[in-house]
Amino acid sequence: MPETNPKGSPTTATTEYLILGCGSIGYNVLSELLKETADIVIIDKDEHKVQDLRDQKYEALVRDIGEPDMLREVPAPRVAFILASDEKGNLAAVRSIKNRYPSAYVIVRAVDSGTVDLLTAVGADEVLYPQEVFAKKAVHHARKLQSSRQARRLYDLLSGWRGTLGIVSHTNPDPDTISSAMALCALGKAASKGNLNCRILYDGKIGHQENRAFVNLLDIRMERITPDILRECDYLAIVDSPAPGVNNALPKESHVNIIIDHHQNGDIAKNSADFVDKRPDMGATASLMTQYLRELDIPVDSIIATALFYGIMADTRCFRRNTTPQDLTLAAFLLPLTESELLEKITSQSVSQETLEVLGNAIKNRRILSGYLFSNVGYVRNRDAIPQAAELLIQLEGVNTSLVYGITDNLIAFSARNKDVRLNIGQAMEEAFEGIGDAGGHSAMAAATIPLTVFSLARNKDELLDLVIDPILRKFMHIVGIEEEATGNEI
Numbered sequence: 001m002p003e004t005n006p007k008g009s010p011t012t013a014t015t016e017y018l019i020l021g022c023g024s025i026g027y028n029v030l031s032e033l034l035k036e037t038a039d040i041v042i043i044d045k046d047e048h049k050v051q052d053l054r055d056q057k058y059e060a061l062v063r064d065i066g067e068p069d070m071l072r073e074v075p076a077p078r079v080a081f082i083l084a085s086d087e088k089g090n091l092a093a094v095r096s097i098k099n100r101y102p103s104a105y106v107i108v109r110a111v112d113s114g115t116v117d118l119l120t121a122v123g124a125d126e127v128l129y130p131q132e133v134f135a136k137k138a139v140h141h142a143r144k145l146q147s148s149r150q151a152r153r154l155y156d157l158l159s160g161w162r163g164t165l166g167i168v169s170h171t172n173p174d175p176d177t178i179s180s181a182m183a184l185c186a187l188g189k190a191a192s193k194g195n196l197n198c199r200i201l202y203d204g205k206i207g208h209q210e211n212r213a214f215v216n217l218l219d220i221r222m223e224r225i226t227p228d229i230l231r232e233c234d235y236l237a238i239v240d241s242p243a244p245g246v247n248n249a250l251p252k253e254s255h256v257n258i259i260i261d262h263h264q265n266g267d268i269a270k271n272s273a274d275f276v277d278k279r280p281d282m283g284a285t286a287s288l289m290t291q292y293l294r295e296l297d298i299p300v301d302s303i304i305a306t307a308l309f310y311g312i313m314a315d316t317r318c319f320r321r322n323t324t325p326q327d328l329t330l331a332a333f334l335l336p337l338t339e340s341e342l343l344e345k346i347t348s349q350s351v352s353q354e355t356l357e358v359l360g361n362a363i364k365n366r367r368i369l370s371g372y373l374f375s376n377v378g379y380v381r382n383r384d385a386i387p388q389a390a391e392l393l394i395q396l397e398g399v400n401t402s403l404v405y406g407i408t409d410n411l412i413a414f415s416a417r418n419k420d421v422r423l424n425i426g427q428a429m430e431e432a433f434e435g436i437g438d439a440g441g442h443s444a445m446a447a448a449t450i451p452l453t454v455f456s457l458a459r460n461k462d463e464l465l466d467l468v469i470d471p472i473l474r475k476f477m478h479i480v481g482i483e484e485e486a487t488g489n490e491i
Helices: 024-033 047-055 087-100 113-121 130-159 175-191 209-217 227-232 285-295 302-315 325-337 340-346 353-364 385-393 425-432 453-457 461-480
Strands: 014-020 040-044 059-062 076-082 105-109 126-128 163-168 196-202 235-239 258-261 275-278 367-369 372-379 401-407 411-418 438-441 445-451
Touching (some): 014 024, 047 059, 087 113, 113 126, 130 275, 130 285, 163 175, 175 196, 175 258, 175 285, 196 227, 209 340, 258 285, 302 325, 353 372, 372 385, 372 461, 401 461, 411 425, 411 461, 425 438, 425 445, 425 461
Parallel strands (some): 014 040, 014 076, 040 059, 105 126, 163 196, 258 275, 372 401
Antiparallel strands (some): 401 411, 411 445, 438 445
């Protein structure tokens, strides 16, 4: 359908690109666009500049972009770049283009950060503040350089090792920590030319139905961690945990050689590891491991690719939580290498009867205070059902944070999910459980455990949980700023 001008007469002539303001930024945009097409119209108020452009055989017009008739006889652009250094002129040009050519995609330069919202409000599709663009580009390049250097450092370290590397996953391992361990095995074997034997170690249970399918279908070999196995390892690495003894079975005083993690909290400064890479700007540790493999040009077989892709997908909740552009880019790199049938089988597992019962108890026992949901699921054999319940309850209307807890034979387990941007649930949990247990996580999800020690012999675990839970919840409520007496929002 042809564009119409304000008088209603159709404007049938079109052009690919329209550039308003051809200073240094405009000229560089022009140079880039010319690699694609010469179908470009340029408008600038500087007569000498326009004449110079015409001498180079470009279609250029002398006009003030702030004038109402600036677009007379100008063909309808598919994309318009408004790049002058005149704040008022740029604002007027956005209005003029959107009034005359509503379907044109308008990219405009903000002269200062204060005009970004105003330019968006009058119809700009994309507002670029050059200083901010430069800052982001500079940081991106710095991070890319740092990532490349880290990958090479890790490769060089592993290349000199001989013997056995024990790779410790976090307690009750999930696809992110398992796939990261698999990738580190592949990297270690490639760097050492096959002279390094890698063993994946874990504690707890692999309880979630998809996690069990993940391990079984991909035929992942994992060993339960024991003191004897640790003594057989010449080197130790931790993946997806910030330090020894933090959500893993290692004693806190253990010396580890490698720590690779993506969580924001957790003190690793006291551990004299040979290599530490902690990237809270990534949605999954599997993303970080994928980046290593890609940076080092190490071949990724279909099993490891499938594992890493599913690890990223699971930890970002199908790319809907804490997902960064890096996660998406790295997942796209992996996707063509994956086994699609295996992925489908992993994600189509049935839910166990026990998990259904835990979910039912979580729904039945829920209590909401000021947008915070608390639920006691009682005694559980499958600890992985607790985070599944937290995932389910965060979706309830009016709930910004869910905290689900239950008791096993030897510990009290907590799992939290959060969508309140003002709260970092990982930091809140770490503060709430300081001195009484282990906790960690990031802004959207967190977990904590309290060992029962002498109370593990108690027969009635539900009564024990009722006895000890109140002071813990009160401390958490105090930290996040809610009071139990605020019953006006209680459900």
